[in-house]
Amino acid sequence: xxxxxxxxxxxxxxxxxxxxxxxxxxxxxxxxxxxxxxxxxxxxxxxxxxxxxxxxxxxxxxxxxxxxxxxxxxxxxxxxxxxxxxxxxxxxxxxxxxxxxxxxxxxxxxxxxxxxxxxxxxxxxxxxxxxxxxxxxxxxxxxxxxxxxxxxxxxxxxxxxxxxxxxxxxxxxxxxxxxxxxxxxx
Amino acid sequence: xxxxxxxxxxxxxxxxxxxxxxxxxxxxxxxxxxxxxxxxxxxxxxxxxxxxxxxxxxxxxxxxxxxxxxxxxxxxxxxxxxxxxxxxxxxxxxxxxxxxxxxxxxxxxxxxxxxxxxxxxxxxxxxxxxxxxxxxxxxxxxxxxxxxxxxxxxxxxxxxxxxxxxxxxxxxxxxxxxxxxxxxxxxxxxxxxxxxxxxxxxxxxxxxxxxxxxxxxxxxxxxxxxxxxxxxxxxxxxxxxxxxxxxxxxxxxxxxxxxxxxxxxxxxxxxxxxxxxxxxxxxxxxxxxxxxxxxxxxxxxxxxxxxxxxxxxxxxxxxxxxxxxxxxxxxxxxxxxxxxxxxxxxxxxxxxxxxxxxxxxxxxxxxxxxxxxxxxxxxxxxxxxxxxxxxxxxxxxxxx
Numbered sequence: 130x131x132x133x134x135x136x137x138x139x140x141x142x143x144x145x146x147x148x149x150x151x152x153x154x155x156x157x158x159x160x161x162x163x164x165x166x167x168x169x170x171x172x173x174x175x176x177x178x179x180x181x182x183x184x185x186x187x188x189x190x191x192x193x194x195x196x197x198x199x200x201x202x203x204x205x206x207x208x209x210x211x212x213x214x215x216x217x218x219x220x221x222x223x224x225x226x227x228x229x230x231x232x233x234x235x236x237x238x239x240x241x242x243x244x245x246x247x248x249x250x251x252x253x254x255x256x257x258x259x260x261x262x263x264x265x266x267x268x269x270x271x272x273x274x275x276x277x278x279x280x281x282x283x284x285x286x287x288x289x290x291x292x293x294x295x296x297x298x299x300x301x302x303x304x305x306x307x308x309x310x311x312x313x314x315x
Numbered sequence: 316x317x318x319x320x321x322x323x324x325x326x327x328x329x330x331x332x333x334x335x336x337x338x339x340x341x342x343x344x345x346x347x348x349x350x351x352x353x354x355x356x357x358x359x360x361x362x363x364x365x366x367x368x369x370x371x372x373x374x375x376x377x378x379x380x381x382x383x384x385x386x387x388x389x390x391x392x393x394x395x396x397x398x399x400x401x402x403x404x405x406x407x408x409x410x411x412x413x414x415x416x417x418x419x420x421x422x423x424x425x426x427x428x429x430x431x432x433x434x435x436x437x438x439x440x441x442x443x444x445x446x447x448x449x450x451x452x453x454x455x456x457x458x459x460x461x462x463x464x465x466x467x468x469x470x471x472x473x474x475x476x477x478x479x480x481x482x483x484x485x486x487x488x489x490x491x492x493x494x495x496x497x498x499x500x501x502x503x504x505x506x507x508x509x510x511x512x513x514x515x516x517x518x519x520x521x522x523x524x525x526x527x528x529x530x531x532x533x534x535x536x537x538x539x540x541x542x543x544x545x546x547x548x549x550x551x552x553x554x555x556x557x558x559x560x561x562x563x564x565x566x567x568x569x570x571x572x573x574x575x576x577x578x579x580x581x582x583x584x585x586x587x588x589x590x591x592x593x594x595x596x597x598x599x600x601x602x603x604x605x606x607x608x609x610x611x612x613x614x615x616x617x618x619x620x621x622x623x624x625x626x627x628x629x630x631x632x633x634x635x636x637x638x639x640x641x642x643x644x645x646x647x648x649x650x651x652x653x654x655x656x657x658x659x660x661x662x663x664x665x666x667x668x669x670x671x672x673x674x675x676x677x678x679x680x681x682x683x684x685x686x687x688x689x690x691x692x693x694x695x696x697x698x699x700x701x702x703x704x705x706x707x708x709x710x711x712x713x714x715x
Contacts, residue, residue, distance in 0.1 A: 222492070226478060226492040226493075227478070227481070236481075240477065240478070240481060243474065244474050244478070247470050247471075247473075247474050248471075248474075250470070251467045251470050251471060254463060254467055255467065260459060263459075263463055267463065267466055267467070267470075270466075270467075270470045271466075271470070273470075274470060274473060277473070277474065277477065281477070283431075285373075285432055285435065286431065286432075286435060286473070289435030289436075289438060289439070290435075292439060292442075293438055293442065293466065293469065296442040296446065296462075296466075297462075297466065299446065300442075300445065300446060300449050300458070300459065300462045303449055303450060303455070303458075304449045304455045304456075304458055304459040304462070305459070307455040308455050308456060308459065
């Protein structure tokens with residue numbers, strides 16, 4: 130019940146907040162970590178969800194701090210409309226695409242939530258013009274990938290997702306600092 | 316006979332050689348790189364011939380004719396090591412070491428049996444290539460764009476592969492969505508469709524990034540060729556790629572035309588892989604062999620011996636050579652799938668066929684003799700590949 134509530138809230142938050150830095154990014158990461166910890170309580174092997182939650186927190190906090198130091202062009206009305214409208218459509222698509230009865234009901238909700246979070250994040254990374262917003266969108270999508278890896282309990286996928294999170298942090302701190310060095314908001 | 320240690324040795328060797336090269340003194344880096352990459356290529360060829368897998372992992376030699384794809388990243392690596400100029404800077408040595416890691420990652424991704432682990436491994440290769448661009452001086456924007464594209468592609472491909480395994484075909488109202496996500500995601504990583512200009516632009520940078528299109532295209536098309544018998548989405552991505560690279564080809568300078576020709580060969584390979592059937596995978600393999608040979612030549616300077624110029628000419632879609640064989644097989648596969656697609660395909664190919672030959676003989680530079688030997692071998696291999704294709708086609712025709 131708790132997990133379902135958290136996943137529903139996460140989908141809602143992903144649709145309206147993907148591609149935003151600062152507190153929205155922290156809320157998103159925190160909710161993903163909370164959902165993973167809630168899933169670990171019921172899981173037969175609680176280690177993968179716990180590891181995924183730790184990796185999400187360890188990556189999102191420095192990323193949110195780093196992105197918060199750079200000046201971001203706020204999303205225009207068009208970008209906001211594309212992110213929210215497209216996110217809503219993609220969420221409906223995810224619900225239709227994962228068929229009932231193929232996998233157990235709890236796993237179906239996990240898959241829908243992870244799919245919706247990933248698709249909303251990728252959409253935000255494609256729709257936002259500012260590099261900071263693009264990086265925040267990618268971070269949201271990576272949260273979704275960690276959720277998928279943690280809930281499915283696949284070790285190799287978790288390792289790959291952690292590697293991608295590390296690479297995102299590296300590229301963000303190398304590239305974005307160079308791209309927006311003259312625009313540090315302090 | 317299956318040797319259980321051959322595939323693990325072939326997959327681990329490039330990473331080992333990366334470590335050795337990183338610790339190698341500057342003076343002997345080039346010769347060490349050539350020796351290590353040639354050994355890796357030999358191991359990969361043996362592993363592909365022997366078949367079998369690595370117990371306890373999802374790694375196995377690809378099935379059927381796709382087995383020939385396993386050594387291709389290492390073939391590109393070996394050729395790029397041979398063509399690299401002697402006496403490079405420390406930065407070039409670091410780039411060379413990173414190229415070995417990139418080739419190793421591409422070989423591992425090619426050997427993955429399921430699309431999910433394959434997508435994760437391809438993501439590692441794409442991210443490594445984007446990192447190489449991102450850390451180059453003055454290339455932060457290009458590196459970020461490449462990284463964003465590669466990561467977005469992987470983030471689409473992974474849930475696509477999950478959806479494919481969770482909901483087999485015919486199970487739901489959108490049962491094809493998993494395959495579409497997988498094709499579009501992997502296509503974005505390999506520079507297929509709208510992603511082609513961004514990925515091909517990476518070739519303007521140092522060596523690891525210059526080979527990125529080859530290193531990602533080989534594993535991506537290996538997985539897309541296996542997913543289904545006839546993949547319309549992969550075929551459409553291939554046709555879009557051909558359109559996007561052929562349109563600017565006529566007005567492009569010679570070096571950029573080489574890069575566009577590489578993109579066109581990758582697009583054609585995607586068309587063949589998507590068409591499936593009996594001819595499709597063979598055509599995709601023939602075209603990817605050409606891509607693997609052309610990749611290192613694109614980054615190299617225009618100078619070189621007669622053989623290097625012959626090799627460049629042989630990698631165009633001319634009748635006696637292997638790319639032409641791949642084209643014929645691709646058209647055969649497409650005819651099997653949808654005769655209507657032959658029109659746009661041929662329209663896209665016409666400008667490519669008008670490329671110039673080896674060019675007038677120019678006095679070669681000092682390194683041309685060194686570059687000539689592998690180039691002659693490669694031209695002979697391209698001819699031999701065409702002969703093999705013809706023999707196989709004739710044998711198939713006699714068998715029917």
